[in-house]
Amino acid sequence: MNIEQFQHMLNEQGIKLSSQQLQQFELYYELLVEWNNKMNLTAITDKQEVYLKHFFDSITAAFHFDFTKNLSICDVGAGAGFPSIPLKICFPHLKISIVDSLNKRISFLQHLANELHLDDTFFYHDRAETFGRKAEIRESFDVVTARAVARMSVLCELCLPLVKKEGVFLALKASSVTEELTNGSKAINTLGGKLIDVHHFLLPIENSERNIVIIQKEKSTPKKYPRKPGTPNKLPIE
Incomplete structure (x- = not known):
């Protein structure tokens, strides 16, 4: 996906990027x-692939959810900033918090935010399991996002404790989401969520399968969740 295709396909979805926003994406890539x-951020470094598989792929969340409102967003395990930083560039009013367990990645993201002049971006070096137990953080976000972090039964325990009641958890998934949702249905319910929708589509150009899972927080997450670091992955709620 070249820059012209990137701009055109976003424009078709009602997302019109200014020259400044396009420059921000260019600097992001650089x-x-x-x-x-210096460090392992991504296996994808070809420019056209980064624009398609990282930037455009991240922004597809906005094709199925309204990011034009004033929202506080927490991105769990964002790695090199996906999906939250591309969404922040497109919707500068968003208040973004990113939690990641690797301090090197947090250093990169802080530098990136400074260079791109992104306001209202906050970075936390922490495990999602301990982050979600902090009283001032727990159930405080309008939206929590995660992209390709873990299977749904595990993801829900990492993310739903951070979502405020009536808020939303958005999971960006590739294939096999139907099986993951079947296995994760108990976790969704146990942690206070309700599956609202699953949007299936193909990423343009390469036509690979993508899914946006939308889970609404209907009731508070029981206090015992999330469990200790590593436990959700070893003993998922299934």
């Missing part, structure tokens, strides 16, 4: 490649 030489 910094991603530069820092990737």
Whole structure:
């Protein structure tokens, strides 16, 4: 996906990027490649692939959910900033918090936010399991996002404790989401969520399967969740 295709396909979805926003994506790409030489941020470094598989893929969440409102968003395990930083560039009013367990990635993201002049972006070096137990953080976000972090039964325990009541958890998934949702239905219910919708589509150009899972927080998450670091992955709620 070249820059013209990127701009055109977003424009078709009602997302019109200014020259400044396009420059921010260009600088994002340059910094991603530069820092990737020092640390493992992504296996994808070809420019057209980064624009398609990282930038455009992240923004597809906005095709199925309204990000034009004033929202507080927490991105769990964002890695190199996906999906939250591309969404922040497109919707500068969003208040973004990113939690990641690797301090090197947090250092990159802080540098990135400074270079791109992104306001209202906050970074936390923490495990999602301990982050979600902090009284000032727990159930405080309008939207929580996660992209390709873990299977749904595990993801729900990492993410739903952070979502406020009536808020939403958005999971960006590739294939096999139907099986994951079947296995994760108990976790969704146990943690206070309700499956609202699953949007299936193909990523353009390469036609690979993508899914946006929308889970609404209907009731408070029981206090015992999330469990200790590592436990959700070893003993998922299924």
